[in-house]
Amino acid sequence: MQENELISDAALVSSYIKGNESALEALIVRHKQKIYNFIYSKVYDRDVTEDIFQDTFIKVIRTLKRGAYNEEGKFLPWVMRIAHNLVIDFFRKNNRMPKFDNSGEFNIFSVLGDPALNAEKRMIKEQVDYDVRRLVDELPLDQKEVLLMRIYEDMSFREISDKTGVSINTALGRMRYALINLRKIIEKHNIVLTH
Numbered sequence: 001m002q003e004n005e006l007i008s009d010a011a012l013v014s015s016y017i018k019g020n021e022s023a024l025e026a027l028i029v030r031h032k033q034k035i036y037n038f039i040y041s042k043v044y045d046r047d048v049t050e051d052i053f054q055d056t057f058i059k060v061i062r063t064l065k066r067g068a069y070n071e072e073g074k075f076l077p078w079v080m081r082i083a084h085n086l087v088i089d090f091f092r093k094n095n096r097m098p099k100f101d102n103s104g105e106f107n108i109f110s111v112l113g114d115p116a117l118n119a120e121k122r123m124i125k126e127q128v129d130y131d132v133r134r135l136v137d138e139l140p141l142d143q144k145e146v147l148l149m150r151i152y153e154d155m156s157f158r159e160i161s162d163k164t165g166v167s168i169n170t171a172l173g174r175m176r177y178a179l180i181n182l183r184k185i186i187e188k189h190n191i192v193l194t195h
Contacts, residue, residue: 009075042087056083143178
């Protein structure tokens with residue numbers, strides 16, 4: 001076990017602010033995997049993840065050097081918030097919403113947040129969830145039906161096809177149109193589904 005592993009984040013931050021450059025390196029090494037994985041889980045692109053990861057720590061360094069850091073003992077959640085905001089900035093700049101599923105299709109439900117939410121974030125997530133449900137209600141019935149089965153019941157397109165009596169291609173098409181229409185509804189109402 002290295003000596004740095006015994007030192008708390010707060011002590012390392014304090015040491016870095018006092019001029020010990022290796023303290024920051026210890027913090028980065030300690031939290032790199034968690035932060036990197038979080039960013040990658042949103043963007044699914046190694047190069048973009050690397051860029052956002054570096055931008056996150058540039059922001060961390062600037063904030064620490066300015067003496068503007070005051071999240072005593074909460075270094076990792078603070079860095080994760082910075083990373084989260086930079087991910088959102090990336091998607092806004094590129095006119096996309098976070099997280100695409102394997103088909104490369106826009107997935108609105110991915111913006112509903114991460115499992116480790118505090119009470120305030122849970123309330124925000126519930127509000128976003130409610131907003132998304134309201135948006136889904138605006139869809140044509142056949143699209144809404146497929147989307148609800150896929151997202152909320154986690155059914156495969158084969159199961160949806162069996163249950164609705166339409167071909168898999170028709171079910172896929174309805175899902176695709178549902179997502180396209182959701183995007184149009186979001187743009188029309190200028191809704192922001194992030195927290």
